[in-house]
Amino acid sequence: MSDKNQTIGNEFFDAAHYFLHEKHFLQTSAWGAFQQKMGNKTLEADGVSADGGEWSYMAIEEHGQFSSRLYCPYGPFFTTMGAFEDALHSLITAAKAKGLEFVRLEPRSLLTEEDFLKRGLKKARRGVQPPDTIINDVRAEAMSAEDIIAHTSTLRRRLYRKGEKEGVQYDVSYDPADIRHFIDMIHDVSDRTGMHPHPDAYFERMAEVLFPLKKAGLLIAKLDGKPISTILIYTDGTTMSYAHAANFSEYRKISPASGLFSYALLYARETGHTLFDSYGVAPVGAPESHSWSGFTAFKESFGGVRVHYPGTWEFPVRKVRYAAYRLIAKILGK
DSSP states (O other), X not given: OOOSOOBOSSSSOBHHHHHHHOOOGXXXXXXXXXXXXXXXXXXXXXXXXXXXXXXXXXXXEEEOSSOEEEEETTOOEESSHHHHHHHHHHHHHHHHHHTOSEEEEOOOSOOOHHHHHTTTOEEOSSOSSOSEEEEEEOOTTTOOHHHHHHTSOHHHHHHHHHHHHHTEEEEEEOOGGGXXXXXXXXXXXXXXXXXXXXXXXXXXHHHHHHTTTTSEEEEEEEETTEEEEEEEEEEOSSEEEEEEEEEOGGGGGGOHHHHHHHHHHHXXXXXXXXXXXXXXXXXXXXOTTSTTHHHHHHHHTTOOEEEEOOOOEEEESSHHHHHHHHHHHHHHTO
């Protein structure tokens, strides 16, 4: 891991500092509790390495058609190379004890491909969590509400004001019952676009577990009291993340999604967050034909800076079975 003080995009966003101090929401006990509610086994561990570094992880035991693994979404968290090695050793030991084929991990760090390869890790055939995102500075001491809106594009500012003139109002809910609004809208989006969302039960269990803890919530745009657009957010108290979004097609002409995204940035600032994470965009240089190009352009229009993570990597625990899994996945194009 580079010890160079690297900065991405502006003076505030220091990638090295961010990676060394910010544990992603998917690495929290709250996310683990949700996974357990979904019937998944989880494992949490932490420690201090010989070089004084700290490490921790929340991993999920997964059993697929052709493999079993210990998956560490956007983790493990670590502050030194020694801490990374200790976390990796802990994950490998746990996977061996459970009889799993491999460990899958996605550390948000400045590690290089060489750092992974020389420790026996292999690049996954396909990533799981997005390796690219956009981070917005929403610190109240540095950004006024007017500053946040000013950093969005001219089009987004115009649509935000248009929504206000149309009478669109914004609300926040931590009531699990309100997840129904999002589910109804995501079905509408699915019918219109052909996308395949998570099953309803996934979102219902998420709301049941995380909403009362205020670790997740629903931002809602309303017109004449009717919900017309939603954003499902996660929060660790420092970073607020844009997790899922949906709106009713019949209201697209007033673009409530634009106003609601702007409101999300303002709400993150108002609630004392430091950063707002757009949570997944197409890589730099991706062609317009990329399946994420549309919502990537949408997220980019609200300002912020791009951040790239190393992606998804795997450590073979049962080498023969892992090799067979990779071969089958290649044949099936998975």
